[in-house]
Structure formats: structure tokens, C-alpha cells
Amino acid sequence: MEKPVSTPVMKKEEAKLRPGKRGRGRQLFLSPSVPGSVAGPLPKPGPPSDRDSPANAQRQSRGAGSPEQEASLEPEARLEPCRSAQLQEMENLLANDDQELIGDFSKPHLLPTVEGKDPGLKYISPGTLAAVLSGNYSSFIGSSVVVDCRYPYEYEGGHVKGAVNLPLQRDVEEFLLERPIVPQEGGKRVIIIFHCELSVERGPKMCKFLRERDRSRHEYPQLHYPELYVLKGGYREFFFQFPGHCEPRDYRPMEHPAFKEELRKFRGQSRRGRRALSIL
Numbered sequence: 001m002e003k004p005v006s007t008p009v010m011k012k013e014e015a016k017l018r019p020g021k022r023g024r025g026r027q028l029f030l031s032p033s034v035p036g037s038v039a040g041p042l043p044k045p046g047p048p049s050d051r052d053s054p055a056n057a058q059r060q061s062r063g064a065g066s067p068e069q070e071a072s073l074e075p076e077a078r079l080e081p082c083r084s085a086q087l088q089e090m091e092n093l094l095a096n097d098d099q100e101l102i103g104d105f106s107k108p109h110l111l112p113t114v115e116g117k118d119p120g121l122k123y124i125s126p127g128t129l130a131a132v133l134s135g136n137y138s139s140f141i142g143s144s145v146v147v148d149c150r151y152p153y154e155y156e157g158g159h160v161k162g163a164v165n166l167p168l169q170r171d172v173e174e175f176l177l178e179r180p181i182v183p184q185e186g187g188k189r190v191i192i193i194f195h196c197e198l199s200v201e202r203g204p205k206m207c208k209f210l211r212e213r214d215r216s217r218h219e220y221p222q223l224h225y226p227e228l229y230v231l232k233g234g235y236r237e238f239f240f241q242f243p244g245h246c247e248p249r250d251y252r253p254m255e256h257p258a259f260k261e262e263l264r265k266f267r268g269q270s271r272r273g274r275r276a277l278s279i280l
Helices: 007-016 022-029 054-062 067-095 126-133 152-156 169-178 202-216 234-241 257-278
Strands: 141-148 189-195 227-231
Touching: 126 141, 126 189, 126 234, 141 169, 152 257, 169 202, 189 202, 189 234, 202 227, 227 234
Parallel strands: 141 189, 189 227
Antiparallel strands: none
């Protein structure tokens, strides 16, 4: 028979599932069909007899049970494989850190991730982005959008092929939320990849902004875009490693001396846009 889960383990898992903690999404996977940890009531002892002596009971516990005992255990034995599978599934889900699940907690992230500056975001390497652009994940991805958060003069000086230039928060909201991309049939994913020059400030901030706005439009944990990534190293690193995926094949830094006025203008627009959206 299945061993009951010990009390310390249950306390540990209950702590992970408290509302407001990172394990909140795991509540979606708990099922009342999973057997609990408390054993059922013990039968009342019958009248004493020679068979009920401690020595005889010990011998019986070591040997095969009586036909009546085996018959009483047979239904439990038939359910054991199913219960074991359910327990194993639950343990696997609980052991899987919910940071590895996409934003609606429905499945793990598709793309391999790397360590980045912000532990709350998912970063991918330039090589992974190149693999996406080359179609290596086409059987799983229905639509992918590379969001270039740099200023227009940077984008015009060289960008990832097919990337859309959305330097302001209102641009992201209009492009992705006013006309959201609908997943295709067959379960293929919609993924969004953000980057800026170095993916240190503008790209990560825009990724967080989209997630916050997306959350505000849905009942938790539903999202239009549950799978978001940030390109580690930004356009600069990607261009140095994969210039063939860039057009034009060039790299214009944000602080290019010929574009000081444009830099000042767009920085001002970004600040004003953030203030305007923060009061909505």
C-alpha cells in the first residue's frame, strides 16, 4: 500500500502554495483525485483470541495474509498504479520551480534560457535567437515577434531581420495589446523577444511593462502573451555573432555623436510616456 506523505513534506509544499508567493501557480495543478496524506480510520478491535496474540500477529504480518485479508486489499492494490502515477505527476510539478513555467503556468518555457541581470525575466542567448530566426523551432512556434526597443535612429542603422521597432511604451501597448496576436490552431506558441542595445535597461523594462499591462487585462493567470524573453547582450552582441541575420549589416550605438539631438528627444518622450501611462 502507498505510504502516506509525511507531515514535514506537506508543510513545506503548503508554504510554497500560499497566495502571493512564487508557487501560486502550482495550485492550478493540485487535484482532489490525488490521495491525501492522512490514513483512514482503523477498524475496531474484535474479541481477543489466540490468533490475536502479539506473537501470532507479528508472524502474520511477516507472512502472506489470509484470503479474507487479501480480498480486502485487492481493490486498493488495483488502484495503486493509478495513484502512484498521480502522485508522481504532482511531485514532478511541485518539484519544478514555477519560474520555469510560462506566465499562465500552463507549460514550461520552450526556448533554452541563460542567466541574466534580472532573475524575474527569462533571457536567451544570441544563438537561440538565430535558431528561432532560422526556423529551428517552427514546429512549436506559430508566431514570434522580435521587439527592438532602441530609438529609431539606432534601428535604422541596423536591426535584426523582421524585428519591429517599438521604442515607447505606448507603441508596445498599441502593437501587441490593442491588436493581440491570436495563437494558431494546433497548440503552437506565440513568443515575444525583447532587446535593446545591450538588453540592460530598455529591453527588460519593456518586457516587464508588457507583462504588467497584459495581467491588468485578464483574470489571473490568463495572458495574451505568457511566453516572453529578453535577448541577452542585446543587438550589439547579436550583431557581432550573427551579422547575416541583420539588415543593414551595421550597428549604430545609442550614443552615436551624430545623433545627440535625437537621443535627447527620444529620452524625453520615453520619460513623458512612462509618466502618462503610470496615471492611467
